[in-house]
Amino acid sequence: MLPSFSYLTEHAGFRGTIKNSPSDFVVTELEVPELFLRDTRAELLQRTSEAPPAQSSQCPREPKRRRTEPPGQGAPACPRDAAGGGCAATPGKSESEGDPELRAGLGEACPLESLLGKPVSELLNKFACDLKDTWGLENNADAGTREFSLGPRLDKKIRADLHSAVRQKFPFLVTVTRDNEMIVKGNPDYRELCQLVTEKETNDFFKFLDAKLENSTFSFEPDGNKEHRKVVHHFINRKFGKLLETKSFTVTDVNDQPNMSITVRFREKSWSRKRSAGGFQEKQDVYTAFTLQKENLETLEAIGLLAAELDILPSDFSYTGIKDKKAITLQPMIVKKVTPERLKEIGNKMEKKGMKIFNIRPAYQHLRLGQLKGNHFDIVVRDLQHHSHDSSADLKERISEAMKSVETKGFVNYYGPQRFGQGQIVQTDQIGLALLNEKMVKAVKLFFTPEDTDDPVNNAKRYFLQTEDAKGTLVMLPEFKVREKMLLRALNRYGVNHEGCTKAWLNIPHSLRIFYVHAYCSKIWNEAASYRLKTYGSKVVEGDLVCLEENGESISLNDKVVLPMVGHSVKYPSNKVGQWYHERLSKDELELCKFRVSPLHLNIPGCYRLILKTVQNLSYFLESSEKEIKIEDNHLNDLKVSLHISFDLDPSCYATVCLREIMKCNF
Template sequence: MFIQKENLETLEAIGLLAAELDVLPSDFSYTGIKDKKAITFQPMVVKKVTPERLKEIGNKMEKKGMRIYNIRSTYQHLRLGQLKGNHFDIIVRDLQKHSHDPSADLKKRISEAMENVETKGFVNYYGPQRFGQGQIVQTDQIGLALLSEKMVEAVKLFFTPEDTDDPVNNAKRYFLQTEDAKGTLVMLPEFKVREKMLLRALNRYGVNHEGCTKGWLNIPHSLRIFYVHAYCSKIWNEAASYRLKIYGLKAVEGDLVLSEENDESISLNDKVHVVTASEESARKYSIYQVVLPMVGHSIKYPSNKVGEWYHERLSKDELEMCKFRVSPLQLNIPGCYRLILKNVQNLSYFLEGGEKGIKIEDNHLNDLKVSLHISFDLDPSCYATVCLREIMKCDF
């Protein structure tokens, strides 16, 4: 089936579907997490449910921000990352000139920005939604606590409320004040499946190290490892910024480059090559071939200042001896490699001014409220928010 959702996280959508279908969130498989603040489409597979049952709940799900399409039987589940890429259609409304560039020609600036990102690409950062942007506690903080096997701390971070007065945050606030898992279960809305799974174990085993460990084990593996991956992603982002700051846009001695060899019998580390001094002098590799490791137990680090930076950064979080295996939670983090720069594909755009459909004349462009319509494709695990930030040269 295909799920269209709006103003819902993928995991929230799965929680709503699971509650309605009387199955577990772990019965669902999908290829990736889609943004909350967007209208998104993605394939999904659910076990133990007939196509007829899915069709029955269609109207009810529409009222909750979801539509279900293309319902059919299948004999294969989906895996995270099992996709060729993502397509994005984005509208940026009420374009404004940068305050430091008020006299610029808007159309010219937009054209330059599009040409720049199309020819040079963008830094392949993990986007802010990976970390729960705007939340008091971000997902990478929970991931660090789990890697450190601080189970109680991870639970309390997970239940840290936002500064809003609503049923979910009131329930979280109550739990932190009382550690009353049973009472909190009653207060939480039905669709908060993750929280309820954790609380059921806490109610049974207590809010202690053992109880919190069992609580984390009570939620699906894909959700447990999501938090650890968020921490690893944060370290990667910081490493990319450091690497570009000290060495710039060229491949240097000690950098890592990844072979494009598709032979599956060759291990990932055997595909990683360390750039030599002579290769740097000969400019054998470009910055577009340089990768940085996502921390884990089976990766190589660059043999230059960037490698030293990784070790110092992990020491700062008291993870210098971390084996990146959390046995009590059945978490295994081998690590991987990620290109520093990425290119956008099939980029197109047009401008629209005033009322929808009005053609913009060049000489009136700067006097109108202008919307920019952008369409492009990105490889898996690349973030449209990061590409858009490169185009607009601002954070949002």
């Protein structure tokens, strides 16, 4: 797996076997955000419309304008909270007091203070309120040019969280990134809309725009002024016409009188362009959430089997991460175009193929890769022994020492074997490298390289490489081999040449195409991490890339030192590690690679990954074949003992990598 790669800790470790059976390696995905698993949208939308009236604040709000009055001048003052903090984003409950499910449904991000630190957060609050104050002044040319810097943010995910958090707390601000530096400034579109409708409506509109909840709508307050409605329609179409569309509907106002109101919705592929006389004609996709338990199956293989049974595409499934094959794994999934009833119908058939489907319920939005809190692992390590060079030591002491060491110091955050296809003759990173070099025919032939086994799938692959007969190979493959069949259909139509193979790769979902490229990037990251530790050890050195803590200090690798995943938008360390990256990419003929494969619509910006990670909630016990052995007992050396270990890991961390550090052996 990682035979020559560096370790972090110095304890001796021990030997043992893992995954003797799937039940020895159980993976349970930790809680998925409630946003994606709610039964319906009705309760969320109802709560949104029933928000209580605003409470008084130290800074007066703009009085509500009647729709028959002309649009107001200037901008409302900024309401400051009792502590002199940020501007109130929405009437009703404050940011900290709001219902947590409602906040989750609206896509609220992590609190700004936890992302920025208190000093920067307070400065941002002051900037926001000062900016709103200047908007209320006539002829203030400075209002549109004011900016506030949040500083450089190397980590792409942190930048995304900050973008979202700023927009949610201050809808009147926008954030932009310039060379990894995050800049905050006023949103001129917000200011313009504030001239047309109330601040509450403007706030709510921009929060609706930012949340992008599929199939959701937003309605302005009743407006009896036709000319004014026309101005609002034109504003939205001019500014957001590619994203939104508007229509006026008859509604009942607060006096129970018929009136007109503008309703806005997103232009989505899932909506029909056809409108009925009474309003929008909906064509909504059905989403069904469920928990998938699989045994001895790859995630993509399981999805292929499900898709074949349901007669849909693998791309109709969404999930948050790839799980081990040689394990029992449990993970939430969402499938599009399939009702809960239809999913329940195939349950018995799937059990015969190593899968169980349960916790089936309606959903309304897909999941995204990486959108999980982490994984919990329950693992049994059997046949415990000493390393050959350490046979005289006490095994119990070696195990205890290893657990304490890794629990205290963590482990090197390598990508695990399932990222590359453990045990396969051709690993996924080799295909990814061929795609990056735009060697399309080579990538196809690597994909169809068979293993040394005599079964229908590998026999079909062997036949294809010998004959290039795509049509004949299609007949030989089982139905659940969806990726192979997608490629072969295109190859049969376009031929096994550069153009035909390019079209074949385009025939599979984008997420699968880029999976192979990411595997190559992961391999390079693993090699870079090992080189970094061999060259400099565990101390921070000049030239390292460091995500600083709030106080600007970092004293060890565990304090946010990162290495880049190769791509076109990353910075490399300015020490020997940076030079290593350039030499390593040159070795693979990628020294001039722009990490954009235009023929396959692949764009690889790159990102940053922590070199070290910690393990959480670690616990373990020893068990003999006859009875449980307590940790106080001695003389384990002559007994057949297994180790039961449980722990939690953050997303994109690998249990096999953590075990490698604990045991000091490769699997």
